[in-house]
Amino acid sequence: MFVLTTISDLVRITPQDFRKPSIEAIEDNINRKYANKVIQNVGLCICFWELLKASEGLIGQSDGMVNVNVVFRAIVFRPFKGEIIQGVILEGSTAEGLRIGLDFFSDIWIPGPGNLFEGSRFTFRDDEHVWIWTTEDGTEFFYDRNEPVRFRVEAEVWHDHTPQKPKITGLTSSEGTENDESLESRDVPYTIIGSMDQAGLGPIVWWEEAPEEEEDAMGGVDEMEE
Known part of the structure; x- marks a missing residue:
């Protein structure tokens, strides 16, 4: 990383x-x-x-x-392709995917539904839009905002913001205003594209429950043997 x-x-x-x-x-x-x-x-x-x-x-x-x-x-x-990183789901997630952030970097994008688990969809639930993964047996898992997640790095996207020579010939005042607005809305210089479509990826809480249940079951067996 x-x-x-x-x-x-x-x-x-x-x-x-x-x-x-x-x-x-x-x-x-x-x-x-x-x-x-x-x-x-x-x-x-x-x-x-x-x-x-x-x-x-x-x-x-x-x-x-x-x-x-x-x-x-x-x-x-600069994480390498295939690296597993832990972050959190941020505000700004849309029907195009999830936005993920670290403590010092927030330009991470998980395109959906292609880079999420099969059966994931963007829907309106409890007065807000949210991504939900529905398993084959109908169980729903939510990609909640501020939820810690693990994701896999898939690609990088670069946008060169090196200052360019201004084109001033023939510009009107209105054209100049449009130019300024385009500069404000330009893409960020560095974006990481990730995925959460493999076991162990996605919200960490999804995968923490199973081990706890196994430990409880093992503990119950030990008590019975004693």
Whole structure:
């Protein structure tokens, strides 16, 4: 789920950071630039891990900032295909699937019904829309909101948000407004696609009841033998 990735970049240290030790100033600026940011085709950067190399600082002519070329390793969140992860069901689930979140990442999507158990459907129940899995014997299991679940990673979806050169020729004010709205509604940069269609996946509570029943049964046998 977490990997160490080597990154090379130019770090700019402000005069306000000159009072700090050099390594601390570099680390703070790296975290400021990369922490909680998605790096295209790399993953979600969590934080700085270690500094591998740093050049001598060169002071800029106009702003007084120190430019340092660095090579460092960072902790990156990027689960591999087939990995089993635990999360929770979030608000925002629709007829197209379930939205799952972790403590630090909420762009996980379980398409339905194809990536859910056969017999799962999106319906209206108890004044709200909810996904329900109906087994062959008619038993209903609910994918309740805020319920802890396990899911399997199936794929990744990337959207490059690198700034593009604006097209201003011939634009009217109304066209410019539509452009701004499209930027606000654009897709998130990194989405994980998962599935919950195998035994042990889905809401954890579904699979915890059976072992408890087996333990109770075994305990009853032991008491009878005594």
